[in-house]
Amino acid sequence: xxxxxxxxxxxxxxxxxxxxxxxxxxxxxxxxxxxxxxxxxxxxxxxxxxxxxxxxxxxxxxxxxxxxxxxxxxxxxxxxxxxxxxxxxxxxxxxxxxxxxxxxxxxxxxxxxxxxxxxxxxxxxxxxxxxxxxxxxxxxxxxxxxxxxxxxxxxxxxxxxxxxxxxxxxxxxxxxxxxxxxxxxxxxxxxxxxxxxxxxxxxxxxxxxxxxxxxxxxxxxxxxxxxxxxxxxxxxxxxxxxxxxxxxxxxxxxx
Amino acid sequence: xxxxxxxxxxxxxxxxxxxxxxxxxxxxxxxxxxxxxxxxxxxxxxxxxxxxxxxxxxxxxxxxxxxxxxxxxxxxxxxxxxxxxxxxxxxxxxxxxxxxxxxxxxxxxxxxxxxxxxxxxxxxxxxxxxxxxxxxxxxxxxxxxxxxxxxxxxxxxxxxxxxxxxxxxxxxxxxxxxxxxxxxxxxxxxxxxxxxxxxxxxxxxxxxxxxxxxxxxxxxxxxxxxxxxxxxxxxxxxxxxxxxxxxxxxxxxxx
Numbered sequence: 001x002x003x004x005x006x007x008x009x010x011x012x013x014x015x016x017x018x019x020x021x022x023x024x025x026x027x028x029x030x031x032x033x034x035x036x037x038x039x040x041x042x043x044x045x046x047x048x049x050x051x052x053x054x055x056x057x058x059x060x061x062x063x064x065x066x067x068x069x070x071x072x073x074x075x076x077x078x079x080x081x082x083x084x085x086x087x088x089x090x091x092x093x094x095x096x097x098x099x100x101x102x103x104x105x106x107x108x109x110x111x112x113x114x115x116x117x118x119x120x121x122x123x124x125x126x127x128x129x130x131x132x133x134x135x136x137x138x139x140x141x142x143x144x145x146x147x148x149x150x151x152x153x154x155x156x157x158x159x160x161x162x163x164x165x166x167x168x169x170x171x172x173x174x175x176x177x178x179x180x181x182x183x184x185x186x187x188x189x190x191x192x193x194x195x196x197x198x199x200x201x202x203x204x205x206x207x208x209x210x211x212x213x214x215x216x217x218x219x220x221x222x223x224x225x226x227x228x229x230x231x232x233x234x235x236x237x238x239x240x241x242x243x244x245x246x247x248x249x250x251x252x253x254x255x
Numbered sequence: 256x257x258x259x260x261x262x263x264x265x266x267x268x269x270x271x272x273x274x275x276x277x278x279x280x281x282x283x284x285x286x287x288x289x290x291x292x293x294x295x296x297x298x299x300x301x302x303x304x305x306x307x308x309x310x311x312x313x314x315x316x317x318x319x320x321x322x323x324x325x326x327x328x329x330x331x332x333x334x335x336x337x338x339x340x341x342x343x344x345x346x347x348x349x350x351x352x353x354x355x356x357x358x359x360x361x362x363x364x365x366x367x368x369x370x371x372x373x374x375x376x377x378x379x380x381x382x383x384x385x386x387x388x389x390x391x392x393x394x395x396x397x398x399x400x401x402x403x404x405x406x407x408x409x410x411x412x413x414x415x416x417x418x419x420x421x422x423x424x425x426x427x428x429x430x431x432x433x434x435x436x437x438x439x440x441x442x443x444x445x446x447x448x449x450x451x452x453x454x455x456x457x458x459x460x461x462x463x464x465x466x467x468x469x470x471x472x473x474x475x476x477x478x479x480x481x482x483x484x485x486x487x488x489x490x491x492x493x494x495x496x497x498x499x500x501x502x503x504x505x506x507x508x509x510x
Contacts, residue, residue, distance in 0.1 A: 118373070122494050129493050131483035159485060192508045228386035228507050230414060238384050238500075239377050245493075245500035250508075252483050253447045 002047060002074050010047075010078045010090065016143045023093045025145035029085040035155040037063050042092035049075060052086040064089070080147055093145065098136065098163040100173055106199055107251060108134040112167055112215055113206040114141045114240065121152025122241040123204075128156035130248040135162045136170060136201075171218035174201055181219045183211055184243055186236075188222030196251040204247075207240050223247070257302060257329050265333045265345065271398045278348045280400035284340040290410040292318050297347035304330060307341040319344070335402055348400065353391065353418040355428055361454055362506060363389040367422055367470055368461040369396045369495065376407025377496040378459075383411035385503040390417045391425060391456075426473035429456055436474045438466055439498055441491075443477030451506040459502075462495050478502070 012018035013026050024044060027036055030052065036043050037060040046053075046064040049072055053061070061067055075084045109132055114120050120142050127135055142149060144162050174181055180200030203219060205211030216222070225238060225246050238246075267273035268281050279299060282291055285307065291298050292315040301308075301319040304327055308316070316322055330339045364387055369375050375397050382390055397404060399417050429436055435455030458474060460466030471477070480493060480501050493501075 122497060125494060126497055128484050129480075129482050129497075131485075225384075225504070227384050229383045230386075239380060239496075241494075241497065242377060242381055242384075242500040245497040246504040249480070249501040249504060253505075 002068050002070055002078065006045070006047075006068070007078055010088070013090065014080060014147060016146070019093070019143070019145050024090050025093060025150060026080075026088065026147055027091055027150055028079060028081055028088045028147070029151070030087055032151070032155055033087040033089045034060070035158065036089060036091055037061075039158055041158055042094065043089050044092055045090040046087060047075065047078065047089070048087040081151075096161055096163050098134075098165050098170075100170075100177065102161075103134060103136075103174065103179065103201065104177065104199070106133055107197070108132065108136060108201050109244070109248075110136045110167065110170070110201050110203045111141055112138045112203065112211055113209070114204075115207055116240075117142050117146045117148035118152050119207065119239075119241050120144070120146075121149045121154075123244050124149075124153045124160055124162065125156040126241070126244050126248055128159040130252050132248065133161060135160055136167070137162065137164050138167045139164055167215055171201075171215060175218055175220075180221070183216055183219035183222050184224070184247060185211060185216070185222045186224060188224040190226045191223045191247060191250045192226070194221065194223050194250075196254040198251075202247060202251070204240060204244060257323055257325050257333065261300070261302075261323070262333055265343070268345065269335060269402060271401070274348070274398070274400050279345050280348060280405060281335075281343060281402055282346055282405055283334060283336055283343045283402075284406070285342055287406070287410055288342040288344045289315070290413065291344060291346060292316075294413055296413055297349065298344050299347055300345040301342060302330065302333065302344070303342040336406075351416055351418050353389075353420050353425075355425075355432065357416075358389060358391075358429065358434060358456065359432060359454070361388055362452075363387065363391060363456050364499070364503075365391045365422065365425070365456045365458045366396055367393045367458065367466055368464070369459075370462055371495075372397050372401045372403035373407050374462065374494070374496045375399070375401075376404045376409075378499050379404075379408040379415055379417065380411040381496070381499050381503055383414040385507050387503065388416060390415055391422070392417065392419050393422045394419055422470055426456075426470060430473055430475075435476070438471055438474035438477050439479070439502060440466060440471070440477045441479060443479040445481045446478045446502060446505045447481070449476065449478050449505075451509040453506075457502060457506070459495060459499060 013024055019025050027033060040063050043064045045066040047068045047070045050069050053069055078088060109127055180197055183203040203211055268279055274280050295318050298319045300321040302323045302325045305324050308324055334343055364382055435452055438458040458466055
């Protein structure tokens, strides 16, 4: 049985303002909730269906500050999934304070004004796969704790540190630190001929607008995925997540 | 003014059964409708807002079999977009009959049981970018003319030939023709060490299930994108569109 206050809290956490105020966010589904418990990643409350809870080992259950048994009708009521999947949890946000030092020895992704939650989720999965530790997002990027982002990362957000900061302040500091800064654009050098390195920042811009001139001026090098197809209508760009996939692969194979 | 019969037809075309019966599908938005007219790609009917129509050159308008002026309220009524964008068109399907010969001299993508419309759309955009001429889908894959697929290709579907066929019949024929068949799996050779070629078939499987054994047995070589990250929860696979992005990039840079 779930209290009306808890229902109210869960509903409020769909909205960024209340997530930030409470420093809490929602995860859903058997696999994701188990992963957060397994990694002891700050689970505040688990609402699970009776049978699902009964199959969960005690050591996992004990990691949640609170456990509530719900019927599938109750789960449906609090879920934002079309097909609710056995469990939902409220989780404490981690405090990610960006230390510039942590960018020094590895390759990091910098995202400006990414708007689509699915894109950010896919980029986080790609970062985890390619061993990228840090993603830095501009302040106007979609919220990491947006339910659609969280669900589409499939748990990868537990393996990547994600920061939000003013890129106009970060990039000059990076330049001063001597970090290579690459910008992905449509008119740069071919990534297949670039001197990919194992450290530095790779900048990716907004889904339609790309990177603004204000940020481009900090880039030591502009890089581009060359097209092997015809030019023409509908062929002017790749999806941002596809771009990240190809660029990370290329840096990692050579870096 | 749009007739109630036209409204009925447009609504019915949201459903595959009626698309197939009428051999028609829907495209939406300023850019996409213009592209189809520009390439003279079988536009049956254009429903456009007055001002949008008035800015369209005559030679483009004449390529549509029928042009209807609509108010933005009317467009909203027939659109399936959250924010309708100036125009919608009904388009004739192309008849794509797969000729095995056409697979012979180039690299083709073979998709088994792809379910998500956004994934298929992104894969079509990737194919166009990397100069892949043919995509062959299993019969149980999501429909190319699903509105979400069409919209997410951003026009790239005009540059790639897409076929639906029984893969259990196609793959033995490909083997007989001596075409190299690559299967993307989680336990194959690293794509960075594979002998990528400029021709052959690359098989990609379903979003969660991957490729079934029945199809894998036709593959001469299994290939994998190695992970550079930690193993663990949420790190067991890449999104299918990300996989296609990395594999195509790797084949094209080396092929």
